Each structure stands twice: as structure tokens, then as C-alpha cells.
Amino acid sequence: MNIQKTYNLLLDLFGPQDWWPAETWFEVVIGAILTQQTRWESVERAISNMKSRGITTAEDVVGTPLEELEDVVRCTGFYKQKSRRLLATAKYFAENGYGALKRRSMGRLRRELLAINGIGPETADSILLYALDKPVFVIDAYTKRICECMGMERTDYNSLQKLFEGALPEDAELFKEYHALIVEYGKQYCNKKNCDGCVLKSC
16 A cells, blocks of 8 residues: 555645634544544534533533533433543533643643543544644555555554654644544445445555
């Protein structure tokens, strides 16, 4: 698989995605946590619920009773787990401050995010990349599926992340665009099982 060729092909196919869809950095954090095991439309509904109740910042989440958090994110499924993860992550940002966190090394930030109960590599890296602008490549289910279909032997998270990061310039904006393009491709081809129309076979 030619990583750069694949990126160029996807960019030509779909154009710039300007992703992640969020109005603020903390909305990115909310989305990264709530999108686990659910459709993005449900996440958008939960974020709309939060905005209607004035819960838009890390401090707002910390000051909201857990029962109310559970109610506003119920539409995303696993709402008890997600509300607790959201609260724990909000406390982390509220206690440390966004500006101070942005100045920390990516390695330290990643370790601290992964130490929060329920935050795994994909969620942590999504927060690092899209909320904190750190150059880390997010590996999601679409990326794994595409790489498996293209005959790659190792498709575990760390191996794929090293593969993409090693083949590309260390550039957060490039990583954001590439990941967004993979998601769009996955939605349009993999979700519809349109393997015959796959344009990545040449890569």
C-alpha cells in the first residue's frame, strides 16, 4: 500500500473535508467520547441536547449533576458509561487548562488521556489531533478494514499508526485531512460493501 498515493487518490475523489465537525475544541472532545459504538447522528443529537441546556464547556460538564449528563447523552447508547467518561475527561481539562495542555508534549498528553477510565487509543488520539492539534494519526475501523482488504499482514492499532506516521510528514493538518478522507471513503464504499467499485486496489 502506497500511503501517499492513497491520500492523493482520496483527495482527488472527495476533495478537502475540513473535519472534525465541531464549533469548539471541547465539542471535539465530547464527540470523540460519545461516538464510541454509535452513529454520528446520535452524537449530534446529544450535543444539541447539551447546548440547549447550556452545557458547552469542560467546566459546565463538571458542574452538571451526573443524572442530567446521563439524560442528555442517553440517545448515544451506553449512556451511563459515556456520561462518566465525559465527566472524567472534562475534569482533566478543567483542572489543567486548555492552554497549559496544548503546551505539554504529545507523549505526556497521550499517557494522561489513556489513564482516564474508558479512553482508548482511538479516542485519545482523536482528542490529541482534532482538539489539541497534535500530529498523531488516528486509526479507526475504516482504516483497519481498508488495510486488511489491501492485504496488509499487521493491522493492529500501533502497527498501522507507525506505518502512516512513518510514510507522511509530521503535520497535524495533513493527518486530519487524511483521516477524514478515509472515513468518507469507508462510508461510501465499505459500508455499502461496494468492493467491486473500490478505487484503492491500485494503491
